Every structure is written in structure tokens, then in C-alpha cells.
Amino acid sequence: MAYKLLKNEGTARRGEFETVHGTVQTPAFMNVGTAAAIKGGISSYDLVDLKCQVELCNTYHLHLRPGDDLIYDMGGLHKFMGWKGPILTDSGGFQVFSLAKLRTIKEEGVYFSSHIDGKKIFMGPEQSMQIQSNLASTIAMAFDECIENPATREYTVSSIARTTRWLVRCKREMQRLNSLESTINRNQLLFGINQGSTFHDLRIQHMIDIAELDLDGYAIGGLAVGDTAEEMYGVIEAIEPYMPKNKIRYLMGVGTPVNIIEAVHRGVDLFDCVMPSRNARHGHLFTWSGIRNLINEKYARDDAPLDEQCDCPCCRNHSRAYLRHLFKANEMLAMRLAVQHNLYFYNTLMEKIRAALDDGTFEQFRAQMVPILGKRI
Amino acid sequence: MAYKLLKNEGTARRGEFETVHGTVQTPAFMNVGTAAAIKGGISSYDLVDLKCQVELCNTYHLHLRPGDDLIYDMGGLHKFMGWKGPILTDSGGFQVFSLAKLRTIKEEGVYFSSHIDGKKIFMGPEQSMQIQSNLASTIAMAFDECIENPATREYTVSSIARTTRWLVRCKREMQRLNSLESTINRNQLLFGINQGSTFHDLRIQHMIDIAELDLDGYAIGGLAVGDTAEEMYGVIEAIEPYMPKNKIRYLMGVGTPVNIIEAVHRGVDLFDCVMPSRNARHGHLFTWSGIRNLINEKYARDDAPLDEQCDCPCCRNHSRAYLRHLFKANEMLAMRLAVQHNLYFYNTLMEKIRAALDDGTFEQFRAQMVPILGKRI
Numbered sequence: 001m002a003y004k005l006l007k008n009e010g011t012a013r014r015g016e017f018e019t020v021h022g023t024v025q026t027p028a029f030m031n032v033g034t035a036a037a038i039k040g041g042i043s044s045y046d047l048v049d050l051k052c053q054v055e056l057c058n059t060y061h062l063h064l065r066p067g068d069d070l071i072y073d074m075g076g077l078h079k080f081m082g083w084k085g086p087i088l089t090d091s092g093g094f095q096v097f098s099l100a101k102l103r104t105i106k107e108e109g110v111y112f113s114s115h116i117d118g119k120k121i122f123m124g125p126e127q128s129m130q131i132q133s134n135l136a137s138t139i140a141m142a143f144d145e146c147i148e149n150p151a152t153r154e155y156t157v158s159s160i161a162r163t164t165r166w167l168v169r170c171k172r173e174m175q176r177l178n179s180l181e182s183t184i185n186r187n188q189l190l191f192g193i194n195q196g197s198t199f200h201d202l203r204i205q206h207m208i209d210i211a212e213l214d215l216d217g218y219a220i221g222g223l224a225v226g227d228t229a230e231e232m233y234g235v236i237e238a239i240e241p242y243m244p245k246n247k248i249r250y251l252m253g254v255g256t257p258v259n260i261i262e263a264v265h266r267g268v269d270l271f272d273c274v275m276p277s278r279n280a281r282h283g284h285l286f287t288w289s290g291i292r293n294l295i296n297e298k299y300a301r302d303d304a305p306l307d308e309q310c311d312c313p314c315c316r317n318h319s320r321a322y323l324r325h326l327f328k329a330n331e332m333l334a335m336r337l338a339v340q341h342n343l344y345f346y347n348t349l350m351e352k353i354r355a356a357l358d359d360g361t362f363e364q365f366r367a368q369m370v371p372i373l374g375k376r377i
Numbered sequence: 378m379a380y381k382l383l384k385n386e387g388t389a390r391r392g393e394f395e396t397v398h399g400t401v402q403t404p405a406f407m408n409v410g411t412a413a414a415i416k417g418g419i420s421s422y423d424l425v426d427l428k429c430q431v432e433l434c435n436t437y438h439l440h441l442r443p444g445d446d447l448i449y450d451m452g453g454l455h456k457f458m459g460w461k462g463p464i465l466t467d468s469g470g471f472q473v474f475s476l477a478k479l480r481t482i483k484e485e486g487v488y489f490s491s492h493i494d495g496k497k498i499f500m501g502p503e504q505s506m507q508i509q510s511n512l513a514s515t516i517a518m519a520f521d522e523c524i525e526n527p528a529t530r531e532y533t534v535s536s537i538a539r540t541t542r543w544l545v546r547c548k549r550e551m552q553r554l555n556s557l558e559s560t561i562n563r564n565q566l567l568f569g570i571n572q573g574s575t576f577h578d579l580r581i582q583h584m585i586d587i588a589e590l591d592l593d594g595y596a597i598g599g600l601a602v603g604d605t606a607e608e609m610y611g612v613i614e615a616i617e618p619y620m621p622k623n624k625i626r627y628l629m630g631v632g633t634p635v636n637i638i639e640a641v642h643r644g645v646d647l648f649d650c651v652m653p654s655r656n657a658r659h660g661h662l663f664t665w666s667g668i669r670n671l672i673n674e675k676y677a678r679d680d681a682p683l684d685e686q687c688d689c690p691c692c693r694n695h696s697r698a699y700l701r702h703l704f705k706a707n708e709m710l711a712m713r714l715a716v717q718h719n720l721y722f723y724n725t726l727m728e729k730i731r732a733a734l735d736d737g738t739f740e741q742f743r744a745q746m747v748p749i750l751g752k753r754i
Contacts, residue, residue: 035706036699041418041713045694066677066702073678074698082694300443301450317422317459321451325413325443332418332709 003248011267014357017248020187021086021138027264027353029346030054030272035061036081039277040339044083051347054086056272059131060095064114068134076136076184089137091128094146125169133177136184142170144193149226151197160195160206167192171213189216198231200238207242217248224254236266257349257373261366264353276342281335283327286345290375299324312344380625388644391734394625397564398463398515404641404730406723407431407465407649412438413458416654417716421460428724431463433649436508437472441491445511453513453561466514468505471523502546510554513561519547521570526603528574537572537583544569566593575608577615584619594625601631613643634726634750638743641730653719658712660704663722667752676701689721
């Protein structure tokens with residue numbers, strides 16, 4: 001179980017990440033199935049056709065509903081939702097800090113109320129590891145505090161110190177859980193998360209501290225939460241030299257196609273974001289010529305496929321006019337076709353990035369694509 | 378283009394109905410794609426896998442949104458929604474009477490306000506034929522008044538007399554439209570609709586009157602709109618001897634699996650109903666052992682497929698526990714999987730009915746299935 005760096009182009013990396021549920025070709029984009037399903041009526045079986053390599057599920061949501069004990073009883077997430085490839089679960093931390101009500105952070109963990117029914121819940125590093133072990137994901141994320149930007153230096157210093165202490169507890173608890181006979185996936189991997197807001201020196205010191213724990217991968221958290229794209233790129237550039245070369249690197253919750261290309265350029269291997277599915281549900285579709293708002297009147301009688309250069313299930317079979325009609329008529333099929341397209345687009349983007357890295361033409365690809373992909377057409 | 382009676386078992390009929398868009402094996406159930414899409418995120422391409430033979434679309438809904446002129450410009454419904462098989466369009470009459478506001482019925486047609494934006498619209502026999510010709514469906518339905526039950530004898534007498542006069546106008550207008558070079562489907566078929574509330578003598582006289590017009594098929598309308606199942610069966614039995622033997626017979630808007638078996642027994646060939654998709658969206662699933670309410674707590678940890686005897690995409694891949702979770706978490710995937718299952722169930726029911734008729738064992742099938750299929754389990 002390890003990351004293998006196949007090739008560099010500048011700081012950009014072409015690699016492979018081996019897991020018990022299959023090998024991931026990197027750079028890769030994880031498709032977000034929050035509550036054990038992709039929003040928009042996409043099943044795990046559809047995901048295979050959409051060239052998805054890794055599905056991401058949310059610990060917080062699944063803990064509340066249907067409960068990780070139920071998923072454990074059903075044999076774990078893979079069996080429950082019918083996905084055979086790698087699954088990454090987040091730690092629950094991000095949702096505890098963004099969704100839950102009445103939260104109190106203490107050294108032992110976080111006390112909060114469920115956003116569904118107000119039920120009082122405690123989650124600390126050990127609980128997060130136990131839940132993720134019950135879910136039996138391929139990769140578990142460490143329980144951290146995701147600091148919103150901007151943040152004060154003082155708060156950031158104390159927060160990341162606690163996040164490091166929590167990480168030590170996460171590692172210890174996962175080792176214990178992976179040693180139990182009753183654990184479904186005893187090869188569960190643990191990724192640590194770098195925090196530190198936009199303070200480069202704090203980010204670097206935190207990265208050095210967590211690298212010492214020799215985890216299975218390292219994530220950059222706390223970006224794309226109030227900061228600008230330039231601040232984000234700056235943080236990645238600052239910490240990259242301190243990230244272990246032989247470990248996979250995951251930029252959490254990012255981002256647009258351009259953000260992804262720019263982050264690959266700066267040495268990132270793994271991504272996740274709700275953007276492709278969320279934007280799709282509002283009629284915003286990514287294409288190889290730029291971003292289309294399909295609700296626009298000009299598509300009402302447009303017989304062309306959404307993207308002539310795409311061979312996703314939507315573009316192979318349906319016209320812009322039909323898809324627009326489905327959106328206007330509030331048909332669920334609009335959501336499904338649009339989400340299929342956007343996920344296929346993101347997964348194909350990663351395929352093209354990998355091919356360019358293989359060919360040593362990634363910088364050319366970046367120069368060509370960045371001006372196009374962010375453009376509204 | 379004709380109905381061919383292959384075999385009788387009592388009054389029940391096994392037949393074939395030839396159209397320019399393919400031959401329909403009857404008895405058959407039409408799958409309802411109201412606004413040119415099946416509710417629940419099912420595309421025309423999915424319908425093929427669900428063993429659908431005929432898709433039904435709604436004239437009223439499509440006239441309002443996106444407009445039949447737009448669908449005409451896009452080459453007709455087949456091309457617009459990507460369905461290659463036969464399509465039946467209703468006349469719009471039923472929705473004008475049930476959905477539209479401020480309606481006034483006159484000899485020339487109906488004045489009403491759109492239920493979407495209040496826009497004033499007029500629809501008479503000629504307009505309905507023109508809209509359906511623009512949609513370019515395989516089969517157009519005559520514009521009639523669907524009388525709600527119970528109705529007075531006096532109102533029924535005057536209403537069906539007008540419906541007959543409207544039918545003559547529908548036939549004349551369709552002949553004109555089918556003769557135009559600019560018409561997309563110049564082989565469009567026209568079905569007349571029998572009305573007469575629950576008055577057997579009025580139903581019979583109306584059937585005799587409309588049979589004289591020698592149309593491509595005959596529908597029984599105005600049932601399952603306030604009447605009991607026994608009243609419905611009584612009406613079918615009364616008029617069946619007066620329905621042309623060499624024409625296809627369609628019972629509109631019916632019904633449960635048991636209703637369908639009982640109507641086939643009484644000589645009906647064609648059905649449509651929103652029940653399989655609507656019930657699916659509320660977690661009510663038809664199975665070969667009876668009707669399951671999947672929201673029930675007892676399915677929370679049930680690892681079995683929804684129906685062990687079913688090989689639909691839902692039952693092949695997913696457990697009751699997973700499907701229930703998707704419903705509880707309000708995931709769109711719940712709708713899609715459940716609608717897929719229920720449509721597959723209905724289409725398979727028709728397949729079994731046809732096989733039993735082929736084997737001369739339909740009455741045995743009916744005796745065995747009727748007590749099971751209506752049962753809640």
C-alpha cells in the first residue's frame with residue numbers, strides 16, 4: 001500500500017497509489033457521494049461509466065443517517081452502496097464546524113448538536129476513527145479543525161497545535177482498530193491534514209511536525225474556505241518542499257478545473273469538490289470550450305450536444321434544447337444528465353492531465369487550457 | 378398499420394399492433410413520460426432496459442412547456458427525447474379539465490388559463506390535433522371531455538354528444554394534417570375515446586356511434602376518476618361486445634396490477650397509468666409477493682434485494698437497506714431506483730400476461746396472481 005512517483009514535470013507529479021481496493025492513477029479527482037450516493041440520481045454502477053476512480057463519502061452525514069453502526073452491520077460502505085473501488089471518508093470535522101449547531105471545542109474533541117434533529121453528539125479523534133472504521137473506507141482522514149479564513153495568528157497557533165495532538169490520537173486509535181478481528185477493513189489508511197490558515201511559516205512548521213508521524217498520505221486542508229485562489233496557490237508553494245515526496249498529496253475541497261490544473265502544477269496528486277455536481281444541478285456545465293449556463297434562452301432550439309468534444313452519456317444522446325427543457329420543466333432527469341456530464345468532464349480532465357504528464361507536455365496543456373476552461377460562453 | 382388479434386382466451390386477447398415506429402406486443406402497458414421525460418430521472422435510453430414498448434407523453438404539458446412549435450422545430454418528440462419506439466400523446470383534454478383554471482366549455486372547444494402562468498388558451502379538436510401533429514407522436518388521442526364520476530344522466534347525454542361531434546372534427550383535421558408535406562409523421566394514427574360515465578346504455582350507444590368512424594383504435598375514457606373498481610369492470614363488460622374486434626382497445630389511466638389483469642380478462646389490450654412511477658417516489662414498491670412500503674423500519678438492516686424474483690437494475694444491484702437509506706436521506710437516487718423497479722415490474726407483468734395468453738394459461742395466472750399482487754406485505 002503505497003504511493004509510487006512515476007514521473008515529474010517540474011513540481012507536477014504523475015503517480016500511482018496502491019490500495020486494497022485497487023490502484024489509483026494520479027493526479028485523480030474523487031467524486032463526492034456525501035450520504036453514500038452521488039447527488040443527482042447517480043449510482044455506484046453509473047460511476048464506473050463516468051471514469052470515477054475514487055468515491056468520497058462523508059463521515060458526519062453517515063454517522064447521523066443511517067448511522068455507521070448500521071453500515072458496519074451491512075458489511076461496510078463498499079457493500080452497502082455497491083462501489084468496488086477505493087473510498088475515502090472525511091473525518092467529519094469539516095461538517096461539525098460548518099453544519100452542526102451549538103458546538104464547543106475542547107481538548108478531548110467537539111460537542112455539537114445534529115443539524116437534522118438537534119441531538120447532542122460528541123466527536124473527538126477516537127470517535128472519528130471508530131466511525132470511519134465502521135464505514136470501512138479505504139482511506140480515513142484525521143480529525144482536525146478546519147479554520148475559516150481569515151483567522152488570527154494567535155487562534156491559528158493554538159488550533160494547529162491541538163490538531164497535531166489530535167492526529168497522534170487518530171494514529172494510535174486507527175492502529176488499535178486495524179488490529180481488531182472484528183474490523184472490516186484492517187488495511188485502512190490514514191491521511192494527516194495540514195492546517196495553518198494563510199500563515200506560511202505556521203503551515204510549514206505544521207507540515208514538518210505531521211510528516212514525522214509517517215502517515216499514508218498528507219492533505220492540505222483549510223483552503224478554499226474564504227481565501228483567494230492566489231492565497232491558496234501561495235500556501236501550496238510554501239509547504240510543497242516540506243511534503244514527503246513518497247507520499248500522496250491531497251488538496252481538500254478544491255476546486256474549479258483551473259484550480260486543479262494550477263494545483264497539479266504545484267505538486268498536488270488528489271482532489272475532491274462538490275462543484276461539478278452542485279453546479280450541474282443549477283444548469284452550469286463545464287465544457288472543453290468553457291462554462292455554459294444551459295438555462296440561457298439561446299439554447300432553446302439548439303440541436304447540438306452540450307459539448308461536441310464530449311462522449312459522456314448526456315452528450316452522446318441528448319441535445320442542448322432537450323436538456324434545457326428538462327431544467328425549465330424541473331424534471332429530475334435534468335439533474336442526472338447534467339451531473340453525469342460534469343463528473344465525466346472532471347474525470348476526463350484528470351485523464352488528460354495524466355496523459356500530458358506521461359508525454360512530458362503538461363506545461364503546454366496548462367498554458368493552452370487555463371485561458372479556456374474558466375471562460376463563460 | 379393495424380391491430381392483429383393473435384389469440385383469444387375467453388374475452389382476453391393476445392395481439393400485435395403495427396406502427397411506423399415498431400410493432401407493439403399486446404396486452405401492453407405504456408410508460409408515462411409526461412413532459413418528454415419519465416419522472417425519477419429515467420431517460421428514453423433507460424426505458425429500453427426497462428422493457429418499455431410505448432412511451433406516453435402529455436399534449437397539455439408539452440404545449441405549455443416547451444411548446445409544441447419548439448418540438449416540431451427540433452424534429453418531433455422521437456428525436457427530441459431520443460425514444461425510437463411508438464409514442465402515444467393524449468389529447469390534452471384530461472389536463473384541461475383537471476389542471477387548468479377558469480375553464481369554459483363551448484361547442485368550439487375549451488377556453489382555459491394555464492396552471493403555470495395563468496395565460497389564456499383555447500383548445501378545441503382542431504388545436505389538439507395540430508399540437509399532436511407538431512409533436513409527431515405515433516398515436517394521437519381524440520379531444521374529448523372526461524366526465525368526472527358520479528355525473529348526472531342529463532349532463533352525460535349532452536357531453537358525449539359533443540364528444541362525438543368533436544371526434545368527427547378530430548378525424549377530419551388529422552386527415553388534413555397527415556396530407557401536408559410539412560407534417561413530420563404523416564402516418565399518425567387516431568384513437569377515439571368512449572365516454573358515458575357509469576351509464577351502461579349511454580356507454581354502449583356512444584361506442585356504437587364512434588365505431589362507425591372506423592378509427593385506428595378505441596379507448597375507454599372516464600374511468601378510474603371517482604368510480605369504484607367494480608363499476609369500472611361493469612362498464613368494460615357492458616361495452617366490450619360493441620368494440621370492434623379488429624381494433625386495439627385502450628383503457629385510459631388504469632391502474633393497479635390487479636386492475637390490469639382484470640381488464641385484460643375483460644378484453645382490453647393497452648394501458649397507461651402514473652401509479653408505478655408516482656408510488657415509487659413515495660417508497661411503495663410492487664413485488665411478486667405483494668406491495669412493500671420500503672420506508673418501513675423493518676427494512677433498515679435488510680440485506681435482501683427489494684424483490685428476490687426481480688432482475689431490474691435496482692434489484693440486481695442494491696439491498697432494501699440501501700434503498701431505504703436513500704429514501705430517508707432524500708437522495709434523488711432513491712427515486713430513480715424505485716421508479717426503475719416499478720416500471721420494470723409493470724412491463725414484466727405485461728410480458729407474463731402475454732406469455733400466459735400464448736400458453737392458454739391466462740385464467741390460471743389470473744387466479745394465482747390477483748390474491749397476491751394487491752396484498753400489502
